[in-house]
Amino acid sequence: MAGGFWLVFVVGAFGLILNHFLPLFFVRLGSVPKGSFGWPLLGETLGFLKPHTSNSLGAFLQDHCSRYGKVFKSHLFLSPTVVSLDEELNYFILQNEGKLFECSYPKPIHGILGKASMLVTVGDTHKKLRNVALSLVSITKSKPDFLTDIESIAICILHTWKDKQQVIFSEEARKFTFNVIIKQVLGLTPKDPQTSAILQDFLTFMRGLISLPLYIPGTPYARAVQARSRISSMVKAIIEERRRYAGNCRKRSDFLEILQGVDTLSDDEKVSFILDSLLGGYETTSLLMSLVVSFLSHSPSALQTLKAEHQSIRNMKQKDEYLNWEDYKKMEFTQNVINEALRYGNIVKFVHRRALKDVKFREHLIPSGWKVLPIFSAVHLDPSLHASALQFHPRRWESQDQMCKRFTPFGGGSRCCPGSELAKLEVSFFLHHLVQNFRWTTEDDDQPTAYPYVEFTRGLVLYLEPCS
Numbered sequence: 491m492a493g494g495f496w497l498v499f500v501v502g503a504f505g506l507i508l509n510h511f512l513p514l515f516f517v518r519l520g521s522v523p524k525g526s527f528g529w530p531l532l533g534e535t536l537g538f539l540k541p542h543t544s545n546s547l548g549a550f551l552q553d554h555c556s557r558y559g560k561v562f563k564s565h566l567f568l569s570p571t572v573v574s575l576d577e578e579l580n581y582f583i584l585q586n587e588g589k590l591f592e593c594s595y596p597k598p599i600h601g602i603l604g605k606a607s608m609l610v611t612v613g614d615t616h617k618k619l620r621n622v623a624l625s626l627v628s629i630t631k632s633k634p635d636f637l638t639d640i641e642s643i644a645i646c647i648l649h650t651w652k653d654k655q656q657v658i659f660s661e662e663a664r665k666f667t668f669n670v671i672i673k674q675v676l677g678l679t680p681k682d683p684q685t686s687a688i689l690q691d692f693l694t695f696m697r698g699l700i701s702l703p704l705y706i707p708g709t710p711y712a713r714a715v716q717a718r719s720r721i722s723s724m725v726k727a728i729i730e731e732r733r734r735y736a737g738n739c740r741k742r743s744d745f746l747e748i749l750q751g752v753d754t755l756s757d758d759e760k761v762s763f764i765l766d767s768l769l770g771g772y773e774t775t776s777l778l779m780s781l782v783v784s785f786l787s788h789s790p791s792a793l794q795t796l797k798a799e800h801q802s803i804r805n806m807k808q809k810d811e812y813l814n815w816e817d818y819k820k821m822e823f824t825q826n827v828i829n830e831a832l833r834y835g836n837i838v839k840f841v842h843r844r845a846l847k848d849v850k851f852r853e854h855l856i857p858s859g860w861k862v863l864p865i866f867s868a869v870h871l872d873p874s875l876h877a878s879a880l881q882f883h884p885r886r887w888e889s890q891d892q893m894c895k896r897f898t899p900f901g902g903g904s905r906c907c908p909g910s911e912l913a914k915l916e917v918s919f920f921l922h923h924l925v926q927n928f929r930w931t932t933e934d935d936d937q938p939t940a941y942p943y944v945e946f947t948r949g950l951v952l953y954l955e956p957c958s
């Protein structure tokens with residue numbers, strides 16, 4: 491028994507060492523970018539993941555870039571890796587999804603998201619799910635019901651601030667985006683009993699995504715897998731109920747209702763689709779709200795211009811009249827503020843890819859099977875690509891095209907975020923009511939920090955004053 495254990499141990503250790511050092515020999519065969527592999531097994535992962543403010547490059551990238559240049563090799567997440575801080579290479583990677591590179595999130599994430607999740611599927615299955623997502627967003631985004639839902643949820647949350655002198659904004663923003671997405675996706679309101687059950691399970695599910703992947707009862711990972719299966723049962727029960735009462739209920743316009751009519755998707759794919767929408771639409775959008783609110787608190791002139799824009803839209807409307815799609819189209823400076831918060835705040839620092847074959851880019855060889863990490867924040871904060879890159883300056887977007895290689899907050903190519911428009915719409919409508927009803931200040935040490943998922947050090951405490 492003990493002999494068997496040692497044999498497994500020795501073979502395992504040998505395998506791991508081989509995994510680490512074999513690529514070093516490989517390197518001699520071609521011009522793989524310069525860099526270092528760091529420690530056996532862990533490589534340089536800990537240095538790479540060291541927290542830093544999200545509007546900075548962080549010590550690891552700063553140091554490696556000045557030592558090896560914008561494209562370098564490393565050993566990250568148990569794999570030899572090419573890291574790219576280069577605008578052109580990042581674009582090339584995103585545009586060649588499925589041909590030269592493929593989305594490759596760490597295996598444990600698959601266990602939680604499920605095999606039908608859009609984030610982990612590739613090829614035709616991915617294409618099928620993605621087309622459904624794009625058509626759902628385009629059907630929904632300008633529908634009056636949807637716009638009114640967003641606005642009433644914003645008004646409702648701001649109403650609860652009436653007698654408060656301070657709020658933890660990241661919590662308020664999460665409440666807002668969760669209520670919007672759960673209404674949008676499943677037609678549920680905060681009063682429905684399933685809403686709080688789904689929220690609880692969903693939070694457990696998200697904690698699992700950033701935990702150690704050990705399937706031992708009681709660990710965050712195992713709890714996340716169980717939470718996913720409970721959410722899945724709840725969604726399946728809602729699907730069943732709607733099927734049973736089809737025709738007897740009032741007409742709904744949520745994602746699930748539209749999905750019911752899509753017969754190319756199985757029930758499991760529909761459930762995964764709902765989870766993907768919750769996952770994609772909740773944390774990222776609430777973080778965008780926090781970034782905007784935080785950066786505006788240090789930028790009085792941008793806040794002034796933003797207020798004037800929303801005041802002039804409000805002046806054209808009746809008291810208490812809801813915003814519509816035409817009003818949204820008038821929010822031009824708001825879009826500049828949002829774009830600048832996306833550039834400067836870097837919600838998604840990088841994405842995971844893998845080379846499907848040996849790829850030659852300029853003088854670099856990227857060997858087949860290696861991990862490839864395009865780092866979006868490095869391009870967003872590059873002073874040779876954005877003037878005064880380390881300043882929050884929304885006006886730059888009056889003359890800069892947002893559809894460019896230098897700006898990829900939503901990724902690009904065939905995996906570009908399908909929810910980008912929804913996120914911007916939600917933030918714009920919330921800001922419309924926020925800037926007209928409150929003034930706020932923040933603490934200097936309450937900074938957005940990349941862990942690499944971004945969080946505010948103190949949750950973004952706002953000190954409030956009502957606007958008279």
Ligand code: HEM
Binds near residue numbers: 623837841899910
């Ligand atoms: C500020 C808000 C958001 C940011 C910064 C963001 C960012 C991103 C990025 C960078 C990707 C690409 C991932 C990759 O290439 O591996 C992505 C994909 C995705 N996002 Fe978003 N997102 C946001 C909002 C949303 C919303 C509101 C939804 C849904 C309602 C959503 C759903 C998705 C889905 C389903 C994918 C996978 C797409 C695919 O693989 O084809 N996102 N997002």
